[in-house]
Amino acid sequence: MSRTVDGVDAATAPTTAATRLTGLVGALRAHGFGIGTGETVDAGHALAAVGFTDRERVREALAATLLHGEAQRPVFDRVFDLYFPLGHTRAAEAHGNTPAGPADLAALRDRLAEALSTGDGAALDRLAAEAVGGFGGYGSGPESDGWSSYQTLSRLRPETLLVRVRERLRAAPGTEESEFTDRLLDDEIRRRVEAFRERVRTEARRRVAERQGRDRVARRAVAGTADTVDFLLAGRAQLDELRRTVRPLARKLATRLAARRRRASRGEIDLRRTLRRSLSTGGVPVRPVLRRRPPRRPELVLLCDVSGSVAGFAQFTMLLVQALHDQFSRVRVFAFVNRVDEVTGLIARGSADPAGLGDRILAEAELTGWHGQSDYGTALGEFADRYAEALGPRTVVFVLGDARTNGSDPNLAALKRIADRARRVHWLNPEQPSLWGTGDSVAPAYAGLVEMRPCRNARQLGALIGRLLPV
Amino acid sequence: MTTGFFSSVDDVADRLAATGYLASPAVATTVFLADRLGKPLLVEGPAGVGKTELAKAVTEVTGARLVRLQCYEGVDESRALYEWNHAKQLLRITAGRGESWDETRTDIFGEEFLLPRPLLTAIRSEQPTVLLIDETDKADVEVEGLLLEVLSDFQITVPELGTIKATRRPFTVLTSNASRELSEALRRRCLFLYVGFPEEELERRIVTLKVPGLDDALAASVVRVVGALRAMDLRKVPSVSETIDWARTLLALGADRLDEGVVRETLGVLLKHQDDIVRAAAKLDLDAV
Incomplete structure (x- = not known):
């Protein structure tokens, strides 16, 4: 193994390569990655093959051997940065660790603007290290101090450099910008700034890891993959990220449904076509032909609580169902808070602007009566009265909500009526089962009438939809 | 067990570039590892980023022979592995009237009556080979089971003939558009490479x-x-x-x-x-x- 190291932390890399690797694997497993011993051994072979001279190659070698899907990559990258940190930051720390004053801040911002305009990755890494060292430190005691990317970024405010970077880029010699691409410039700079912010976060995590122990930080401070984020806890950025997964997920589900449909039609032999085909094998029916059922697609009704607490979950599911609409003969979507309204049309149009869907539903549909709190009893009753025609023997109903009625009557009779008319009713609850029945939740009562399942993140939802959807 | 096509990551990048395939560091590193570790390479990514092109480029650089299995819904053993040539077997039986049963039986399940399909062709090949299994996700789940033996041990078992082992490992590339999630068992046997949009x-x-x-x-x-x-x-x-x-x-x-x-x-x-x-x-x- 090569000992001339300039990418990876020089002093330690070769001697502790095995421990680092197993540490990394351990942290990835803690994030739910299924990595077997065989793959770890492969990763070791891979490291031996590429050597430690180039950090990016080390990263790719480990990614190739340890990962099974692209969705795992963001988590992997963050964990990798902790276990195989950049080597040169030692030098940066030596001169950048003292809390810096306003003059230093201005100088740093100058250099940052320069680096952003040239897009120099190495310089940006250096600046991120300097910035965290100079402006990210807090606390003074050995137990209470640490490094904060939030504090660094709120002092440095790289997003305010936009105008300066733009001017530098425009003034740069040799770039005779044609007028058209000029309009892309601002967005490009914003993307570069965002990449710098991520560098700062990585650097802060690395420093915290040195202080508190790598394993602990790798498990706690690295967010999991988007599809395992709890719907009820997901922030805006995570919901945006989830929304981008709707289409690929829908495509996968559609394939799965098609496969189930094919399998469901197996069994009945089409005698006429079997005999016809047997002519080519001398009258011996070697390959039986199975009868094809006429494609009769089921109808789907979605009944969603869109009140504040569970809105993220409802929207994600609505978009997913909309993306799957060609798998059904008919999809109707109803939303409620304490009154019910049909929003099928809003969602069909909403595929062009999924981010604004929630606001439009609240603005255009009539979902609240006297107050703004969700009331399952009234909403279910109104649905059973007004939209009974939506239900029939081929309809499958999905009810989405946490069954928290804010103390009002659960109206079990209404749900019973719905369940009687429809072929199947599934209730997806974004809360974990241990919380059902606590406080104002009437989940156990509803669960007695229809099948209720916990559905806490996108991965569970995908699995449930793939299994429960009728074919 | 290496396929022994490349000597270093840079070697991969340079030689691929010479054929007109510009590889990102990730692609070059992973191709090198697939070659060095002798493992199949599973390439995923959006349509049109050059997944299939990569296999062709590797073929071209190494002067190997390209064996391609195009997967589709309903592809099966007889399309992917091998098939017995029934017509020829029948002819053999009719031609050999008067023979004893034992002679006939041992005869008609011999190499002569075996029709090799892509996987068997690649395994048996004496010369350097690149095996491209294209759009693996289009094939049914059962086919994945079929691939497992081939990809982990590079051998194929034909009940009548025994196990055929690869004399030299083909450089294997599987591509997928992720329209279906490939099974964990298959992924475990492969190196994973995601080819995204280039920088x-x-x-x-x-x-x-x-x-x-x-x-x-x-x-x-x-x-x-x-x-x-x-x-x-x-x-x-x-x-x-x-x-x-x-x-x-x-x-x-x-x-x-x-x-x-x-x-x-x-x-x-x-x-x-x-x-x-x-x-x-x-x-x-x-x-x-």
Whole structure:
């Protein structure tokens, strides 16, 4: 193994390569990655093959051997940065660790603007290290101090450099910008700034890891993959990220449904076509032909609580169902808070602007009566009265909500009526089962009438939809 | 167990570049590892980023023979592994009337009556081989089970003949568009490589290489516009192949710089859905399309 190291932390890399690797694997497993011993051994072979001279190659070698899907990559990258940190930051720390004053801040911002305009990755890494060292430190005691990317970024405010970077880029010699691409410039700079912010976060995590122990930080401070984020806890950025997964997920589900449909039609032999085909094998029916059922697609009704607490979950599911609409003969979507309204049309149009869907539903549909709190009893009753025609023997109903009625009557009779008319009713609850029945939740009562399942993140939802959807 | 095509990561990058395939560091590293560790390479990524092209490029550099298995719904053992040549077996039986049963039986299940399909061909090949299993996700789940023996041990068991082991490991590439989740068992046996959209710099080099005669400044603008489109929330974002198509279109139209009119008229080369075109036009401040 090569000992001339300039990418990876020089002093330690070769001697502790095995421990680092197993540490990394351990942290990835803690994030739910299924990595077997065989793959770890492969990763070791891979490291031996590429050597430690180039950090990016080390990263790719480990990614190739340890990962099974692209969705795992963001988590992997963050964990990798902790276990195989950049080597040169030692030098940066030596001169950048003292809390810096306003003059230093201005100088740093100058250099940052320069680096952003040239897009120099190495310089940006250096600046991120300097910035965290100079402006990210807090606390003074050995137990209470640490490094904060939030504090660094709120002092440095790289997003305010936009105008300066733009001017530098425009003034740069040799770039005779044609007028058209000029309009892309601002967005490009914003993307570069965002990449710098991520560098700062990585650097802060690395420093915290040195202080508190790598394993602990790798498990706690690295967010999991988007599809395992709890719907009820997901922030805006995570919901945006989830929304981008709707289409690929829908495509996968559609394939799965098609496969189930094919399998469901197996069994009945089409005698006429079997005999016809047997002519080519001398009258011996070697390959039986199975009868094809006429494609009769089921109808789907979605009944969603869109009140504040569970809105993220409802929207994600609505978009997913909309993306799957060609798998059904008919999809109707109803939303409620304490009154019910049909929003099928809003969602069909909403595929062009999924981010604004929630606001439009609240603005255009009539979902609240006297107050703004969700009331399952009234909403279910109104649905059973007004939209009974939506239900029939081929309809499958999905009810989405946490069954928290804010103390009002659960109206079990209404749900019973719905369940009687429809072929199947599934209730997806974004809360974990241990919380059902606590406080104002009437989940156990509803669960007695229809099948209720916990559905806490996108991965569970995908699995449930793939299994429960009728074919 | 190496296939022994390459000596280092740089070697991979240089030789692939010589055939016109510009590899990102990730691609070069992983191809090198697949070669060195002798493991199959599972390549995923959006359509049109050059997954199949990668296998062809490796074939070309190494002077190997390309064996390709195109997967589709309903592909089965007899299409992927081997098949007995029934007609020939029947002929053999009729020709050999008067023979004893034992002679006939041992005879008709011999090499002569075996029709090798891609996987068997690749395993038995004496010369260096690149095995390309294209669009693995299109095949049914059962076929994956079939692939497991081939990919982990590079051997195929034919009940009548015994186990056929590879004399030299083929360099194996599986591609997938992720329209179905491949099973964990299959993924475990492979090195995983995700080929995404290339970085701006690399894409510019690809465009300049594939569309000779295109002005450098225009190539840079083309790549920037495509980059901006990819950052939008579109139904189908343009891939590398679309970037190249667009560059060719611009060259054919004789455009020497991008302006609103040219972009508006040629947006259809990049985007394949009307919604996307409308959306992108609005974001790029083009007038109504």
